[in-house]
Amino acid sequence: MKKIVFIGAGSMAEAMIGGWVKKECVQANKIYVTNRSDYTRLMYLKDTYGVQVLEKLADIEDADLLILAVKPKDAVAAMQSIAPYIGDHTAILSVLAGISIKTIEKGLYARPIARVMPNTSATIGMSASGIAFNTRVSAQQKKLYLQMLSAIGLVVEVEEDKLHAVTALSGSGPAYIYYLIEAFEKVGTEIGLPKEVVRQLMIQTLAGSASMLQSIDEEPNALRRKVTSPGGTTEAGIRALEAHHFNETISACIKSAEQRSRELAKGV
Numbered sequence: 271m272k273k274i275v276f277i278g279a280g281s282m283a284e285a286m287i288g289g290w291v292k293k294e295c296v297q298a299n300k301i302y303v304t305n306r307s308d309y310t311r312l313m314y315l316k317d318t319y320g321v322q323v324l325e326k327l328a329d330i331e332d333a334d335l336l337i338l339a340v341k342p343k344d345a346v347a348a349m350q351s352i353a354p355y356i357g358d359h360t361a362i363l364s365v366l367a368g369i370s371i372k373t374i375e376k377g378l379y380a381r382p383i384a385r386v387m388p389n390t391s392a393t394i395g396m397s398a399s400g401i402a403f404n405t406r407v408s409a410q411q412k413k414l415y416l417q418m419l420s421a422i423g424l425v426v427e428v429e430e431d432k433l434h435a436v437t438a439l440s441g442s443g444p445a446y447i448y449y450l451i452e453a454f455e456k457v458g459t460e461i462g463l464p465k466e467v468v469r470q471l472m473i474q475t476l477a478g479s480a481s482m483l484q485s486i487d488e489e490p491n492a493l494r495r496k497v498t499s500p501g502g503t504t505e506a507g508i509r510a511l512e513a514h515h516f517n518e519t520i521s522a523c524i525k526s527a528e529q530r531s532r533e534l535a536k537g538v
């Protein structure tokens with residue numbers, strides 16, 4: 271691909287650009303960025319990653335790929351602004367939460383459209399992404415998208431409707447983990463450790479546990495039992511989690527996010 275244009279230049283666009291440029295998966299000078307009004311932001315992306323700033327919207331005409339990366343509430347306006355200039359051969363990759371392929375086809379006409387739900391860990395090549403395609407995406411294009419997404423992490427192909435679940439779990443997931451670390455830091459300082467020490471300990475604990483799950487063929491439940499001595503500290507901790515409705519809390523979190531993704535699809 272000779273020209274890839276990001277429509278929207280926020281956190282997710284930067285995470286994908288950062289990941290691709292670092293991995294040398296896409297050459298920076300083939301990537302163009304545009305947004306609604308924040309020119310300083312475009313210059314920052316140019317200076318940091320070596321991407322190009324799209325001079326005017328008409329310049330999307332010869333783009334091979336447009337990546338839609340605005341907030342869902344701005345999707346219709348963004349599509350209206352690019353529709354007059356979009357070339358017949360241009361394909362679409364959307365990272366918009368909730369917004370369906372049907373809505374994009376309505377806004378940008380019949381063409382190859384892929385919807386991907388990555389996460390911000392794309393920055394370091396550690397995204398966990400789900401992807402779905404419309405029927406116009408060729409086998410060759412699919413292969414290319416899967417390669418591009420693999421360069422910034424794990425990618426799984428799912429039915430489009432399941433992207434709501436992917437969004438709730440791994441799209442939003444990094445925020446839950448950061449929130450968890452914030453909670454560990456808060457309580458860790460209450461029980462006497464400096465915040466930086468709590469952070470170091472808990473980042474390593476998270477990374478270690480994730481690596482154990484990746485490298486050892488055992489269920490989370492079995493690994494948990496190996497930590498839990500009868501009458502010990504872990505058992506006391508898990509009991510407190512159960513008493514405070516841990517499972518219900520996580521279930522409410524994921525179901526609320528999934529529901530919100532469905533609402534975004536309806537423009538709510």
Ligand SMILES: NC(=O)C1=CN([C@@H]2O[C@H](COP(=O)(O)OP(=O)(O)OC[C@H]3O[C@@H](n4cnc5c(N)ncnc54)[C@H](OP(=O)(O)O)[C@@H]3O)[C@@H](O)[C@H]2O)C=CC1
Nearest residue numbers: 278279280281282305306307308339340342344348366367
């Ligand atoms: N952040 C995340 O972790 C993830 C986000 N996503 C999805 O990615 C999308 C972008 O999210 P995120 O990067 O966080 O959002 P940001 O708010 O960080 O960025 C949004 C960008 O869209 C631009 N924009 C708004 N309206 C228009 C328009 N009409 N034409 C062109 N550009 C426009 C904004 O420009 P300006 O600043 O000039 O207004 C800004 O650059 C969302 O749809 C979200 O659902 C998906 C997975 C994870």
Ligand SMILES: O=C(O)[C@@H]1CCC=N1
Nearest residue numbers: 367437440441442443
């Ligand atoms: O919060 C959001 O809507 C987006 C989608 C997934 C992560 N951030």
